Amino acid sequence: MKTRVLRRHSLPLALSVALIPAAAAAQGRPAGTPAEMVAAYDAVADTILAANKAEKKVVLSILAASYAHAQGELGRARQALKANDSAAAKAALENLAAAVGQIGTEGDNAVAGIRKRLLEGGHHANSEGEAQGVYEEGYVVVTRAAKQGFLASSKAIAMLAAQPNADALETEWKKVEAAWSQHVASAR
Amino acid sequence: MGRADRGSAPGPPPAAAGFHFVDVAPRLGVDRVLLAGRPEKDHLLDSAGSGAAFLDYDGDGRLDIYLVNGWRLDGSKVVERGRNALYRQRADGSFVDVTEEAGVGGEGQWAAGVAVADYDNDGRPDILVTNFGRNVLYRNLGHGRFENVAARAGVEAPGWNTAAAFFDADGDGWLDLYVARYVDCSLDDVLAARRTLTWRGLEQVAFGPFGLQGAPDVFFRNVHGRFVDATREAGMTDLARGFGFAVRAADVDDDGDADVFVANDSDPNYLYRNDGTGHFQEVGVPASVAFDANGAAQASMGIAAGDVDGDGLLDLFVTNFSEDFSTLYKGLGSGFFADVSRETGVGPATFRALSWGTALADFDNDGDLDLAIADGHIYPQVDRHPEFVGGYRQRNMLLENRSLRADAPAGAPPETLFRDVTARAGPGFQIARAHRGLAVGDFDDDGRLDLLITALDEPPELLHNESAAGNWLTVVCQTAQGSAAPPGTKVTVKAAGRTMIRDVAAGDSYASTHDPRLHFGLGTATRAEEVAVRWPDGRRTVRVNVPARQFLRVRPPEP
Numbered sequence: 001m002k003t004r005v006l007r008r009h010s011l012p013l014a015l016s017v018a019l020i021p022a023a024a025a026a027q028g029r030p031a032g033t034p035a036e037m038v039a040a041y042d043a044v045a046d047t048i049l050a051a052n053k054a055e056k057k058v059v060l061s062i063l064a065a066s067y068a069h070a071q072g073e074l075g076r077a078r079q080a081l082k083a084n085d086s087a088a089a090k091a092a093l094e095n096l097a098a099a100v101g102q103i104g105t106e107g108d109n110a111v112a113g114i115r116k117r118l119l120e121g122g123h124h125a126n127s128e129g130e131a132q133g134v135y136e137e138g139y140v141v142v143t144r145a146a147k148q149g150f151l152a153s154s155k156a157i158a159m160l161a162a163q164p165n166a167d168a169l170e171t172e173w174k175k176v177e178a179a180w181s182q183h184v185a186s187a188r
Numbered sequence: 189m190g191r192a193d194r195g196s197a198p199g200p201p202p203a204a205a206g207f208h209f210v211d212v213a214p215r216l217g218v219d220r221v222l223l224a225g226r227p228e229k230d231h232l233l234d235s236a237g238s239g240a241a242f243l244d245y246d247g248d249g250r251l252d253i254y255l256v257n258g259w260r261l262d263g264s265k266v267v268e269r270g271r272n273a274l275y276r277q278r279a280d281g282s283f284v285d286v287t288e289e290a291g292v293g294g295e296g297q298w299a300a301g302v303a304v305a306d307y308d309n310d311g312r313p314d315i316l317v318t319n320f321g322r323n324v325l326y327r328n329l330g331h332g333r334f335e336n337v338a339a340r341a342g343v344e345a346p347g348w349n350t351a352a353a354f355f356d357a358d359g360d361g362w363l364d365l366y367v368a369r370y371v372d373c374s375l376d377d378v379l380a381a382r383r384t385l386t387w388r389g390l391e392q393v394a395f396g397p398f399g400l401q402g403a404p405d406v407f408f409r410n411v412h413g414r415f416v417d418a419t420r421e422a423g424m425t426d427l428a429r430g431f432g433f434a435v436r437a438a439d440v441d442d443d444g445d446a447d448v449f450v451a452n453d454s455d456p457n458y459l460y461r462n463d464g465t466g467h468f469q470e471v472g473v474p475a476s477v478a479f480d481a482n483g484a485a486q487a488s489m490g491i492a493a494g495d496v497d498g499d500g501l502l503d504l505f506v507t508n509f510s511e512d513f514s515t516l517y518k519g520l521g522s523g524f525f526a527d528v529s530r531e532t533g534v535g536p537a538t539f540r541a542l543s544w545g546t547a548l549a550d551f552d553n554d555g556d557l558d559l560a561i562a563d564g565h566i567y568p569q570v571d572r573h574p575e576f577v578g579g580y581r582q583r584n585m586l587l588e589n590r591s592l593r594a595d596a597p598a599g600a601p602p603e604t605l606f607r608d609v610t611a612r613a614g615p616g617f618q619i620a621r622a623h624r625g626l627a628v629g630d631f632d633d634d635g636r637l638d639l640l641i642t643a644l645d646e647p648p649e650l651l652h653n654e655s656a657a658g659n660w661l662t663v664v665c666q667t668a669q670g671s672a673a674p675p676g677t678k679v680t681v682k683a684a685g686r687t688m689i690r691d692v693a694a695g696d697s698y699a700s701t702h703d704p705r706l707h708f709g710l711g712t713a714t715r716a717e718e719v720a721v722r723w724p725d726g727r728r729t730v731r732v733n734v735p736a737r738q739f740l741r742v743r744p745p746e747p
Contacts, residue, residue, distance in 0.1 A: 094474075101473035104483070105456070109427035109470065112456065113402075116428065120399050136484065148483040151473060155524065158474035162522040 055125060056187075059140040062107045063184050070099035074173060081166045089164040097158035100176055103184070104150030106142050115139075146183035149175065206656060207552060207586060207609055209616030209639065213650035217283045218253060223260040223270035224622075224644035228568055231381035232371065232396045233320055233348070234261070235566035237544070237624030239301040239699030240640045240648055242631065243313050244672070245290070246332050250277040251631040251703055253640060254292070255648060256299035256317050264379040269296050272317065276332075281632055292334050297321040301625075301699030305354035307341075307363050308413040311671040318349035318367060318699070321375075342415040347403050348373065353695030355437035355446040355675050356724050357422065358466025362410035363674055366424070366448055366695070368432030369403035371396065388576065391569035397454055402429030405450065409466070423460070423468040424448070430455035436491040437675065437694035440475075440502050441523030444726060446676050446694065449477065451488035451506050461523060474524075477504060477517050481527035486512055490626075490698035494548030494557045495519070495689050496532075497591060497605065502689070505534070507543035507561060507698070510577040514538035514546075514561065533604025534559070534587065541582055542566065545626025545698035549637050551586070553658035553709030555686050559587040559606060562641050562698070564622030581620040584641060586613045616651035623649075629703025635660040635737060637707055642700075659710040659736035665692060665721055666743050672704045673744075676724040679706045683736075684713035710736050 073096035080088035102108050106115070115138040118125075129135035134143050142150070156172045213219065225234025241254040257270030272294035275283035287293050297319035304313050312328035322344040326334035338344045348370045354363040383392040404426035408415035419425055426432070430452030437446045441461065448468065450458040456478035460468035472478035480486050487509035496503045501519035508514045513535035517525035529535030538561065545562040552558065563582035571580050587606040610617050621643035631638050636653035643649070661681065665673035675694030680687060690706040710716065714736050721729040723744045734740055 097474040098471070105473060109430075109456075109458075112428040116402070116455065120401070144483060151476070151479065151483050154474045155476045158471070159520070159522070159524050 052125070056140055059106055059125075060184075060188055062111060063103055063141060064188075066099050066102045066107070067180060067184070070096055070103070070176070073099060074169075077164075077169060078166070081164055081169070086164060090161045093157055093161040093164060093169070097154045097161065100150055100157060101154035103176075103180070104142060104147045104154060106139055141184060141187050143183060146179055149179045149183075153179070206612055207588070207617075208614035208654045208656075209586075209651040210614055210654055211616045211619060211649045212652045213648055216281065216650060217285070218255075218275055218650050219647045220255050220257065220273035220285070221270075221645065221647050222255060222642055223258045223268060225258065225378075226261045226263070227645075228383065229394050229566060230383050231378045232394050232400075232566070233258075233298070233373075233378050234381075235394060235622075235644070236300060236350070236370070237564075237622070237644050237699075238299050238642055239351070239545070239625030239697075239701075240627050240642050241302045241304050241315070241701035242627050242629030242640060242703040243304045243315070243701065245274065245313055245315075245328060246276065247312070247671070250279070250633075251629050252276050253283060253631075253650075254302055254304070254315060255642065256302050256699075257294060258300075259298045261379070266379075269298075270294075272299055277631065286332065290332055290334055291336075292326050294319075295322075295324050295336055297324060299324075300349060301351045302701055303352040303354055303365075303695070304701045304704075305363050305675060305694075306667075306671055307354060307365070307410060309362065311667065311669040313672060316343065316352055316354070316365070318352050320348045320378075322346050323349055323352075323367070341413065342417070343367075343408060345369075345406055350432060351434045351695060351699045353435045353437045353448070353675070355448070355694035357407075357409070357437075357446060357462060357468075359445065359464075359725065360466075361725065362412065364410045364418075364466070365408040365415060366435050366437065366450075367406045367408070368435045368450055369405050369426075370431050370433060370453070372401040372403040372429075387567060387569065388573070390573055391567065393567040393569055397431045402426075402431050402455070404429055405432045405435075422466060423470070426458075428452075428455055430458065433489050434491045434698050435695040436493050436504075438493050438502055438691060439676070439678070440493075440504070440519070442501070442521075446724075447523065449491060449493075449504060451491050452485070453489065454485060454487045456485045457488055457506065459523070471523070476525045476527070480513065480515050481529070486515060488515075489544045490546045490562075491696055492546040492548040492559065493691075493693070493696060496548060496557050496589060498556065498686060498688070500687055500689060503548075505546060505548060505559060507546050508538070510540060510542035510565060512539065514543050531604065533606040533608075537587055537606065537608040538585065540578060541585060542577070543585070544624045545641065545700055547626060547628040547639075547697055547702065549628045550589075550660075550707065550709035551637055551653060551657075552588070552655050553636065553660045553711065555658070555684065555688065555709050555711045556589040556591045558589045559585075560626060560628070560639055561585040561587070562623035562626040564624065564643065566622075579620065581622055583610060583620050584617055584623055584626075584639075585610050586617055614654065616649065619649060621646050621649075624698060625700040626697050627700040627702050630662065630705070630707060631703075633739070635662065635707075637703075640700075657709070659713060661708045661710055661716055661719070661734065661736050662739045663690075663706045663708070663719060663721070664739050664741045665704075665706065665723075666741055668743055668746075670743070674724055675704075678722045679708075680718075680720045680722075681708045681716050682718040683708070683710045683716040705739070 077092035260268040301318040315326040325338040409418035434451040490507040541563040548557040625642040639651040
């Protein structure tokens with residue numbers, strides 16, 4: 001049952017307005033938005049804009065953590081392959097695949113739950129990009145195209161776990177590095 | 189002549205070749221209306237529908253039918269609490285309602301799904317009814333009677349439970365249980381629901397699932413007949429709170445243990461890989477079953493598992509919302525998949541329909557798996573705009589697997605693997621309703637697979653298969669005591685140079701349970717060269733040179 005809905009949270013604004021003294025309205029001043037309300041709204045605007053920036057930074061941090069994790073697992077996979085330790089290589093490659101997949105999905109299932117909650121609340125980090133089909137709903141940094149690339153690499157690396165191969169791993173990792181540079185590092 | 193032939197509606201005569209299904213439910217007495225909330229479907233619960241099961245509850249060798257039922261609402265008032273229905277099959281092929289004497293009316297709950305298995309290892313099939321509310325577990329007492337033991341068995345799990353699968357996760361001989369759950373909401377929410385979502389700027393329709401919070405799925409470990417919530421310990425915490433609609437346990441990586449695939453509505457699907465000890469890792473993304481080929485989450489509703497291309501690897505089919513493909517994931521081995529919906533013809537054929545229950549089964553006994561799909565929209569309001577998605581009531585769909593077709597002319601251009609043959613599949617496939625659950629079984633033991641399909645606010649359809657069909661073999665896997673073998677039992681049949689695999693399904697379809705007997709179409713082959721059974725504990729039983737057109741009963745070897 002796939003439908004989409006936009007909602008706006010009005011509670012914080014309503015609370016702010018409720019705190020403003022209403023006396024000015026009763027003193028016969030020229031019509032205009034009371035300065036206190038303008039100031040309050042200005043403060044709320046700062047908060048919203050700061051929250052949006054913070055959201056992007058958090059997501060970039062999540063991506064950086066996944067990438068760092070991937071690099072660590074890549075190192076373990078290389079070592080294991082060099083040592084002909086197939087069990088260790090398999091484990092490292094599976095972890096590497098998971099990390100690359102999580103770059104594509106901007107985090108694991110727990111992050112997906114948060115993203116879903118934001119969408120349910122009507123928050124879209126890239127509403128214009130979503131409308132243009134560039135971003136999936138709720139995604140902050142990773143574009144649709146980048147996501148597909150990371151997912152394909154994740155799968156390719158995971159399949160290598162069944163038949164570890166050093167050359168194939170390096171080829172696939174180069175794709176990950178290129179996608180990272182093009183789509184994520186440039187957004188930092 | 190099958191038993192049902194004596195009671196079926198006449199319908200047009202079957203074609204000399206091809207598919208032909210006739211709805212025999214009215215004639216055979218399967219007439220329980222399945223209630224589904226309000227007429228205008230103000231809440232998604234009004235539209236979710238309910239499932240059905242084929243089972244032999246009394247061990248008389250004839251398939252019986254169990255239907256689970258919802259409620260009828262009028263605005264915010266509960267008008268009627270629908271009762272579930274158990275139909276016992278008589279010797280003449282007709283069905284009689286034995287719900288009252290069996291004690292399986294549903295306990296007044298709003299039911300969603302049904303899973304059948306012998307959870308307490310007493311040799312009798314038990315019935316789990318998943319509910320919007322508290323689940324009901326009907327323990328089969330024998331002599332045609334059941335008792336609800338959900339509370340003391342520990343599986344009530346209040347909430348919006350949808351589909352469930354019994355399977356032995358840890359190889360201890362006791363069936364564990366995965367329950368998919370949909371939205372976290374109360375009955376008050378349902379009763380107070382108003383249609384507030386705008387559909388295409390034209391109609392106000394039921395709100396959600398976006399805007400509603402997902403309910404986390406639950407995994408129960410079976411400890412000698414008592415269930416313990418082991419979701420976290422097993423590694424199956426539903427972190428994303430996906431809108432779970434269907435579940436299928438199967439050994440997707442062919443390593444000898446049961447993995448679990450969960451279809452989530454509008455969220456990435458999950459694939460939980462079993463490490464062999466009943467502990468799981470969610471690998472849906474690297475396995476390529478979380479998303480479609482475009483990397484997008486789909487509105488997944490139902491699941492069918494089977495080997496569609498005869499390569500010995502399990503493939504997964506997932507039904508989806510209208511104006512989106514239902515998705516066929518081809519098994520690549522070791523638990524990896526690729527979305528092949530477009531090139532196999534499945535995607536284009538299913539794009540317009542809103543699809544739910546489904547099954548991969550060989551309906552013409554030619555040796556390959558065809559696709560049956562239950563269709564129906566969730567918004568009655570779409571009827572005012574048929575140009576977009578057809579109607580609220582939709583025809584079910586039959587896609588023929590063409591991999592083994594004998595009539596391909598030499599030099600013919602490549603054809604898609606599946607072809608939509610709904611229009612030529614007989615009157616049973618021309619019925620337009622808001623269909624939901626789907627179960628497959630050979631209820632009249634004539635060697636052709638029939639279909640039991642539920643619909644909102646209407647009685648179910650029992651589609652008798654009268655197709656021109658090839659030879660067949662049905663393998664009845666039994667425990668040492670003679671009861672149905674547990675889910676996860678896998679059978680491989682070699683015949684006419686082909687190798688076919690089936691398993692006793694754990695979950696599958698939408699909220700429904702198939703006949704546990706495993707059916708194989710043999711085409712023109714008059715015998716199977718080999719029938720190999722892999723029991724859940726790893727033991728194997730092999731029979732060779734098995735004649736066709738029989739129900740072959742197989743029991744495990746002595747330990």
